[in-house]
Amino acid sequence: MSSKKAFFVIINPVSGNGKGKKIWTTVQRKLQYTYNIAYQFTTHTNHEIEITLAAIKKGFKHFIIIGGDGTLNKFITGVFSQNVVDSKNITFGVIAIGTGNDWIKTHHIPTNITKALALIINGKTDTQDIGCVSYLKSSLPNTYFINLCGIGFDGLVVDIVSNNRTFGKLTYLLGALKALFLFKPFNLNLTQDLKTKSYKSCFMIQLGICRYTGSGMQLTEQPNHKDGLFDVSIATKLTRWDIIKNIVGLFNGKIVFHKKVKTFKTNHLQLNFDQNKPLIQADGESIKTEDIDVSIRPKAINFYC
Incomplete structure (x- = not known):
């Protein structure tokens, strides 16, 4: 990987009644010239877990999750199902397009795509129990x-x-x-x-x-x-x-x-x-x-x- 910050993006294309692909197009356009980006769409149940495990093995430590609470949950399960990298060295951002979007409410992360992406780009982080x-x-x-x-x-x-x-x-x-x-x-x-x-x-x-x-x-x-x-x-x-x-x-x-x-x-x-x-x-x-x-x-x- 180059010196540019690298993000791996996990997209649930059916989340938000099928909004995932369209939103990813917008997000990709805003990130691609400033960051190294790799991404993958989920295609089946628990695919997020498989994608996360593979991405961590490739060296990714920064993730963006485009989906709902379920997509985030499977990503978390993937992170804590591996021992390649200490989970405390992994950071993720969420662009929430699900039904409930309950996790983001606690942390006041906006549902507006542009504002949510701005939080990720600005780089401020917090930590969380699991x-x-x-x-x-x-x-x-x-x-x-x-x-x-x-x-x-x-x-x-x-x-x-x-x-x-x-x-x-x-x-x-x-x-x-x-x-x-x-x-x-x-x-x-x-x-x-x-x-x-x-x-x-x-x-x-x-x-x-x-x-x-x-x-x-x-x-x-x-x-x-x-x-x-x-x-x-x-x-x-x-x-x-x-x-x-x-x-x-x-x-x-x-x-x-x-x-x-x-x-x-x-x-x-x-x-x-x-x-x-x-x-x-x-x-x-x-x-x-x-x-x-x-x-x-x-x-x-x-x-x-």
Whole structure:
């Protein structure tokens, strides 16, 4: 590579109802004379992971992600699935064109393409914690997340909307209304600091690093993206009527003060479910449903802001 700064760009061409290719044309035109640019379009599920691994092996340490929260999530999983380069030496920027675009909301990264690109070009960076999900009863590779891991109700919502996000920002709200009539509560044993506590009739568990999920919902109390701790919310025995009455509270954050919601901070949890295992999502992507161990990697990667 020459002395010019090198970026590898990962583009999801179907993100944002197919905007990816068109936006990349604009971005490429603005970058190509000042930087060394390599790029690749995703073509299949988890392709972002494969692309990221290959790019890191080629020596790239600066990335631009053009896509939604799911594209970013797969990039993060790629970074933390390799040991060629310390993740703290990798920096990425995001041009968000997805449905929810929740991660960028915490960091006030604009959805305007020109303004988002300007942040990357200006070069100011911050650092961020990363969550790691390990599966206790299978040999599956770890799953990583940069925003939030949700268990239970919102895992079901993500499953419902996964193949149809044509309603834009209303997608998750419509999915949530449908999920209200399909969801079944679950029981679990939660182990923290070698102490195990049982929770019955759980509605949802949120492990937050950043603030927003589901197109702007705020379901954790005081998340901090670089304090080395998950902001945890556990809701039990919530009824359909509780949710309907508090629908505004899901978006303004007041739901966490409901008497049926418990909040705390921790850097490590083990979750063991009963036979009625809940669905789980990480950064809006459905992941394997089974008993899990969740830990945090503090200040593990850098991003342009």
